[in-house]
Amino acid sequence: MGHRFELQKDIELAATPEQVWEAIATGPGLDSWFMGRSEVEPEVGGRARLSMAGHVDEATITAWEPGKRFADRTEPGPDGIFMAIEYLIEGRDQGSTVLRLVQSGVLGDNWEAEYEAMTTGWDMYLGTLAAYLAHFPGRTGTPVTAFRPGVGGPDRAWAAVTDAFGISGPVTEGAPVRLTVDGLPPIEGVVDLAGLPTYVGVRTSDALYRFLHSGIERGDTLVLGHHIFAPDSDPARTEQAWQHWLNALPVG
Structure with a gap:
């Protein structure tokens, strides 16, 4: 039986909302800090694809508000398992931005280990996003x-x-x-x-x-x-x- 979950992470980034958007909502931006290789079709209903180790995960884009909000969601499997990710972007004074990540969905029987791995993994990936925007702005990794x-x-x-x-x-x-x-x-x-x-x-x-x-x-x-x-x-x-x-x- 699947287990519903939700986790949330907030991080302040030394970048403008436009720079953050490019990093989280485009293929080249995601390639510069996230896992694997990404493709993003820029519209609601478009597809977001993540390729890694010969496997491709696909999700449908459910929110597309440039500079403000990006979200996607996978289709539920036969066991009901799915993932949804939402990024919320809020500009702050002096050119900084707060990014809120919300990941939710349904995990399988080993949900506790999966949840812990996601929680810790996001610490690394968001730390990498911060390093990318601070040290390699405008460049593609x-x-x-x-x-x-x-x-x-x-x-x-x-x-x-x-x-x-x-x-x-x-x-x-x-x-x-x-x-x-x-x-x-x-x-x-x-x-x-x-x-x-x-x-x-x-x-x-x-x-x-x-x-x-x-x-x-x-x-x-x-x-x-x-x-x-x-x-x-x-x-x-x-x-x-x-x-x-x-x-x-x-x-x-």
Whole structure:
């Protein structure tokens, strides 16, 4: 039997309502901070598509008020499960904007774990949205994704990741990171999101790197969801290099 739910998140962003709208209601904007690759048909009744790991999720756009409100909703499955997302945009003084996210719908039997994962995941994604608007305004990011299931639990996964970062102590925002990925230029940046044991974010001059552990009950998978802003980046080669890096990580 399905379980109805609703979660709400508010975040103040250093951007105008128009900039926030472009980020949350267009494919290129979503590609710059959210998971996978997105397409958005700009009208009520249009389709919003999210492609990730060979799977495509589709939703119908139910609200389209540029600069103010965007919403979509998936069709209920045979078990009644569906998802609805609404973004509400409110401009504030001095060019800032408050974004309210409301996600609701029906979850399946494992609803508690699903709800917790969504709640924590939105903290990472909204933090990434804030970083995108603050540090890469007007630019479009290329999403890069890689997966490695069965990593032996979050403690082992994060020990390997932070060792690769060159971090020996606690992972805190502002900590310097130096990382080598074969086939790519050396990476130097800082931790800009510290959400262990679930996620870590690293910001450089031309990328937002995101590392996420799915949880034991959700495949014990380490997920990389990066956004590359370098104009000369080769998406296929970059994704392949990160997948090789992830496969070679001493975990599992």
